[in-house]
Amino acid sequence: MSEIEAHLSRWREAGLLDEATAERIRAFEAERASRRPAIPPEERPGVIEILLYLGIAVLAVGVTALAAQNWGDLASFARVLVTAVPAGFTLLVGALLRPRSEPGLRRAGQLAWVASVALTALAVGVILWEYEPFGLARDDDRTPFLLVASSATALALLLWALSPSTLQLFALGGSCFFLAQSLGAWPDEYSSRLAGGSLALVALAAIALAETDYLSPRATARFVFGFLLAVGAFWPGFADGGTPWELAAFVAAALLLALGVLRSSFQYVLWGVLLLFVALVRTIFQNFSDQIGAPVALIISGALLIAAVTLLARLAPSLRRGVAA
Incomplete structure (x- = not known):
């Protein structure tokens, strides 16, 4: 019905x-x-757009295949060129396609820029490995990783500023994730608290910018950084942080649910419910399975899943009406 x-x-x-x-x-x-209104013909993917996507995919596969087959035989400058030239080429393609009036070509240009972020990070990593600039040593895993992740994040942020779009936000979110990982790897022993905490803080800042109309498209920003907040809050408590750190996941879940209701955002509610469900299940198995047994823990988890799905089903219509209004 x-x-x-x-x-x-x-x-x-x-x-x-x-x-x-x-x-x-x-x-x-x-x-x-x-x-x-039906989808305008110019908004639908066309042959040229699909061919551009195929070309970007073939370029990426070619770089990977060349590196895998001949890497040991290439000199340092050739290794840099193998990664830097495709990175520069995808940047140029994106810049040429961005001003075009056809939506399909603009989407292809945005995808080219997403590819350029990954290729640029790879090129920076190769340069650091081959030439060890600024006194960086090859056996130092921390500083090069941080520089590579910072370069990717900075480029993704710049490209988003030039072309605020869904794909650029996904590239920015992915870069922020790896930046948080590089921060977590900075101590002598990997710290999930530092990685998760920094990711959660970045996500909170991005959510604040999205809700004040400084980060767009807002729907994509809610989806991407709501997910990153959930991941960042879950990580410390359920990796090696122990019981006190588990509270961060529940606080973040409550925050996401509150934001979802206040801002009529199904994205926040989705990640809040999923985070709450996963955190509760993990807490039960991590702290109480010895006392209540695995079958009882599974029964409780199933009940929580049913409750989570029911909550989403009940909230979805009202949230959609709020967005439409």
Whole structure:
């Protein structure tokens, strides 16, 4: 039963309208739905756009294959060129396609820039490995990793500033994730607290910018950085942090749920419910499975999953109405 039919049935049972009125409402809604504009032809993926995607994929596969087959035989400058030239080429392609009026070509240019972020990070890593600039040693895993991740994040942020789009936000989110990993690897022993905490802080800052209209598209920012907040808050407590650090996941879940309700955002509610479910299940198995047994823990986990799905189902219509309003 559709949402409209459910409303009509409830209103008829309450005596608020008769069948003739309900039929007029159905006809009105059907006509309104038929008037919704179809996707304009220029918005649909075309042959040129698909070929550009294919070219970017072939370029990436070619770089990977060349590096895998001949890396040991290449001199240092050749290794740098193998990675730096494709990085510069994808940057140029993105810059040339970004001003085009055709949406498909603009999307292809944005994808080229996403590829350039990954290729630039690879090129910076190769330069650091081959030439050891600034006194960096090859056996130092911390500083080169941090420089590579910082370079990728800086480039992703610059490209987003030039072209705020969904793909650039995904590239920025991925770069921030690896930047947090590089920070976690900075101590002598990997620190999940530092990695997760820094990722959560970056995600919180990005969410604040998105909700104040400084980070767009807002829907994508909510999806990407809501996910990163959930990951960053979950990591410290359930890797090696112990019970006190587990509270961060529950606090983040409550924050995401509150944001979802206040801002009518299904993205925040989705990640909040999933984080709460995963944190509760992990807490049960990590701290109480010895006392209650694995079967009971599974039963509790199943009940929590049903509760989580029910909560999402109940909140989804109201959140969609809030977004539409």
